[in-house]
Amino acid sequence: MEQKEERKHYYFFEGKKINLRGIEKEDYTERMYKWANDPEFNRYLSHGLKPATIATMEKLYEDLINKENVIFAIVDKKTKITVGVIGLHHFNWQIISAEFTIHIGEKEFWGSGAASEATDFIVKYAFETLNLNKIWLGVNEANVRAVKFYEKKGFVNEGKLRAEIFRENKYFNSIIMSILRKEYESRKHQNHG
Secondary structure: OOOOOOOOOOOOEEOOOEEEEEOOHHHHHHHHHHHHOOHHHHOOOOOOOOOOOHHHHHHHHHHHHOOOOEEEEEEEOOOOOEEEEEEEEEEEOOOOEEEEEEEEOOHHHOOOOHHHHHHHHHHHHHHHOOOOOEEEEEEEOOOHHHHHHHHHOOOEEEEEEEEEEEEOOEEEEEEEEEEEHHHHHHHHHHHHO
16 A cells, blocks of 8 residues: 655745745645634634535635735644644735734644744734735734734734624624834834844
């Protein structure tokens, strides 16, 4: 019986705890498929309202790679398992901005530093490689831990979209947060100065 050779992955970024590589179809049809059906993972998100299928995850993957997105798989350095995804979407070349998203799907990696390391890379990449002026995100106001995380990373609260997310028979506000290039550069200078 022939042994299947494991495909070698090439990493775009190699960190201390995690590596980042371009997403593959399996990241969506296997990993994201699992996470998308987990109520705890979806608790604060605006999506995940109906069951995910392999077919819907394949379509989502195709849609993502056929549009102007930059998406990475977050891979645990030790186990080589994809533990999340991170990326930039909805590029606006007039104001030179993009939407930032991150999802850590494997619960044992929540609070592990994987999101922190991946976010630090993406923020640096957005400003120093893609030459963006602003990256922004939306976060459920009830997800206090995430709001504090983004604040720690230098994101500023720009305001809220009222009753934007409906979960558990309640409406939640979505907070819009962003970081500008000049804020990133100021933080970088402070951390190295």
